[in-house]
Amino acid sequence: MNNEALKELLYKMADDQLILGHRNSEWTGFGPLLEEDIAFSSMAQDKVGHSLALYTILQELGEQDPDTVAFTRNAEQFHNSLLTELPNGEYDFSLIRHFLYDTAEALRFEMLTQSSFEPLAQLSAKIRGELRYHTMHANTWIKQLGSATTESITRLQKSLEYALPYALGMFEKSPFENALISEGIFAGEQVLEDKWKRKVEEVLAQTQLQLPAWDTITPHLGGRVGKHTEHLQPLLDEMSEVLRIDPTAEW
Amino acid sequence: MYGGGNTFEGIKSDELTGEDPVKLAEFEARIERGEKIEPSDWMPKLYRKQLIRMIEQHAHSEIIGALPEGTWITRAPGFKRKMALMAKVQDEVGHGQLLYSAAETLGKSREAMIDDLINGKSKYSNIFNYPTFTWADCCFISWLVDAGAIVNQLANAKGSYGPYCRALDRICAEESFHLKYGHHCVIYLASGTQKQRDMFQEALNRWWPPMMHFFGPSDKISVHTEILMKWKVKMGTNDDMRNQFLDMYVPKIWELGFTIPDPNLKKNTETGRWDYTEPDWEEFKRVINGDGPCNSERLEVRRIAEERGRWVREALRTAKTEYVTPLA
Ligand SMILES: [Fe+2]
Numbered sequence: 404m405n406n407e408a409l410k411e412l413l414y415k416m417a418d419d420q421l422i423l424g425h426r427n428s429e430w431t432g433f434g435p436l437l438e439e440d441i442a443f444s445s446m447a448q449d450k451v452g453h454s455l456a457l458y459t460i461l462q463e464l465g466e467q468d469p470d471t472v473a474f475t476r477n478a479e480q481f482h483n484s485l486l487t488e489l490p491n492g493e494y495d496f497s498l499i500r501h502f503l504y505d506t507a508e509a510l511r512f513e514m515l516t517q518s519s520f521e522p523l524a525q526l527s528a529k530i531r532g533e534l535r536y537h538t539m540h541a542n543t544w545i546k547q548l549g550s551a552t553t554e555s556i557t558r559l560q561k562s563l564e565y566a567l568p569y570a571l572g573m574f575e576k577s578p579f580e581n582a583l584i585s586e587g588i589f590a591g592e593q594v595l596e597d598k599w600k601r602k603v604e605e606v607l608a609q610t611q612l613q614l615p616a617w618d619t620i621t622p623h624l625g626g627r628v629g630k631h632t633e634h635l636q637p638l639l640d641e642m643s644e645v646l647r648i649d650p651t652a653e654w
Numbered sequence: 655m656y657g658g659g660n661t662f663e664g665i666k667s668d669e670l671t672g673e674d675p676v677k678l679a680e681f682e683a684r685i686e687r688g689e690k691i692e693p694s695d696w697m698p699k700l701y702r703k704q705l706i707r708m709i710e711q712h713a714h715s716e717i718i719g720a721l722p723e724g725t726w727i728t729r730a731p732g733f734k735r736k737m738a739l740m741a742k743v744q745d746e747v748g749h750g751q752l753l754y755s756a757a758e759t760l761g762k763s764r765e766a767m768i769d770d771l772i773n774g775k776s777k778y779s780n781i782f783n784y785p786t787f788t789w790a791d792c793c794f795i796s797w798l799v800d801a802g803a804i805v806n807q808l809a810n811a812k813g814s815y816g817p818y819c820r821a822l823d824r825i826c827a828e829e830s831f832h833l834k835y836g837h838h839c840v841i842y843l844a845s846g847t848q849k850q851r852d853m854f855q856e857a858l859n860r861w862w863p864p865m866m867h868f869f870g871p872s873d874k875i876s877v878h879t880e881i882l883m884k885w886k887v888k889m890g891t892n893d894d895m896r897n898q899f900l901d902m903y904v905p906k907i908w909e910l911g912f913t914i915p916d917p918n919l920k921k922n923t924e925t926g927r928w929d930y931t932e933p934d935w936e937e938f939k940r941v942i943n944g945d946g947p948c949n950s951e952r953l954e955v956r957r958i959a960e961e962r963g964r965w966v967r968e969a970l971r972t973a974k975t976e977y978v979t980p981l982a
């Protein structure tokens with residue numbers, strides 16, 4: 404099996420989960436209603452938990468331990484998509500991001516239940532049920548807020564248009580696409596992107612939100628190769644603030 | 655966590671006049687027999703009023719209490735702590751949700767309660783008006799403030815109002831995990847490097863006075879609450895609760911090799927109770943009346959969160975059919 408290709412795939416998935424989990428956790432105490440505080444915290448816990456599981460698989464492939472990998476790398480060493488690192492903004496943006504990301508997340512893990520790489524197939528099968536709740540949550544809210552008041556529709560529309568180029572960046576191709584596909588590890592970003600577009604269209608069609616034509620959107624790329632926005636490094640600095648007080652200590 | 659409920663108002667002598675004496679006697683007999691009062695049962699106006707006040711304070715304490723620890727979620731050192739702290743603070747918000755629902759059974763809406771929190775009319779536990787400067791402050795809260803909360807909550811769970819007691823049973827089960835998590839964090843600081851030990855000692859020095867305040871004013875100076883004790887609204891005196899906390903946790907703190915910043919703190923072998931320097935109750939009053947280090951910050955955060963979320967709550971109340979033409 405092509406280890407390099409495999410690691411690249413695992414890193415980008417783990418980093419996505421960690422960074423968006425971190426962002427989701429920032430809603431704790433600040434949500435528009437208590438129920439949403441709690442929901443975003445649940446999803447944050449799931450995502451951070453998934454990142455830990457993925458980093459653990461990486462460790463078995465010879466990488467460093469999950470705490471070191473997650474808490475000590477610099478922004479250029481992260482492979483998360485730009486979408487995940489953007490600040491939470493208002494609830495409309497967080498919700499739209501949650502919808503766009505989690506739709507892709509659920510499809511990606513669904514595809515990976517078929518992976519020839521057994522540990523990843525097993526993990527995907529295990530968390531598939533959890534992810535269904537995330538998309539159910541996203542779809543429910545998008546449908547409600549995307550059809551309710553002038554303000555809610557306008558806000559969601561604006562955030563949708565802002566987020567879409569970043570969302571397409573999730574499917575930035577890896578230099579190992581062919582290897583991943585031919586070895587049956589992962590069916591590839593293009594397949595995922597197509598499935599994702601159909602799903603997004605299907606949900607948005609049930610709202611009053613307008614989806615721009617796909618060919619008018621230019622993807623924001625770079626995250627997968629370590630080229631990030633100015634938002635990632637401060638997030639990482641904050642995340643490692645306590646650990647850096649004494650990196651040799653146990654906390 | 656929790657700490658409110660200890661700031662009871664003095665009861666005016668006329669607050670019980672006008673109650674039907676037969677119903678009142680029946681009500682008191684039920685409580686005496688250990689029965690629970692349920693939302694649709696008859697209850698004196700004063701009972702309702704004091705319970706709303708207490709449960710509401712408790713609920714506010716949970717959601718305001720989520721803030722000082724919540725700011726450490728993004729900084730928690732390592733996966734294990736990060737995941738546990740997220741879950742813990744989420745629990746606290748969930749406690750708030752449960753308690754608002756319990757208070758709503760008495761006739762005050764969650765919106766009205768949150769409005770009163772923001773406009774300063776209703777209180778929350780004083781201890782959350784102090785800042786968490788370091789990770790060790792956050793660990794202090796998770797262990798010892800939660801420990802204090804458990805002392806209060808276990809007592810209150812034996813009270814007379816059914817919905818509140820049932821909420822507390824669920825809450826207490828979760829709190830015991832918080833306590834374990836907090837204790838575990840502090841053990842790691844205690845057995846860690848000098849820097850880590852110093853961090854916790856400094857946190858302990860900062861947090862000891864508010865921790866002593868946590869259980870409310872000394873019985874010698876607090877308002878008379880006999881009737882609330884009789885109705886099983888208030889389940890123990892402030893000094894009893896404080897003493898129980900000291901009994902359970904001072905030995906554990908000493909065991910870890912830390913110094914509690916009160917030279918007079920010792921168990922009195924004659925009375926079986928703890929001697930300590932009387933906390934500064936003037937400071938307590940000042941802080942609870944709004945003049946603590948973080949009061950305005952905490953309320954401001956809550957106010958802004960409510961404001962930013964208003965459009966969401968409005969959109970939830972709106973029927974989908976209200977808009978017939980697309981907005982494009
Ligand atoms: Fe998700």
Ligand SMILES: [Fe+2]
Nearest residue numbers: 655800829832
């Ligand atoms: Fe707690």
Ligand SMILES: [Fe+2]
Nearest residue numbers: 655716746749
């Ligand atoms: Fe709590």
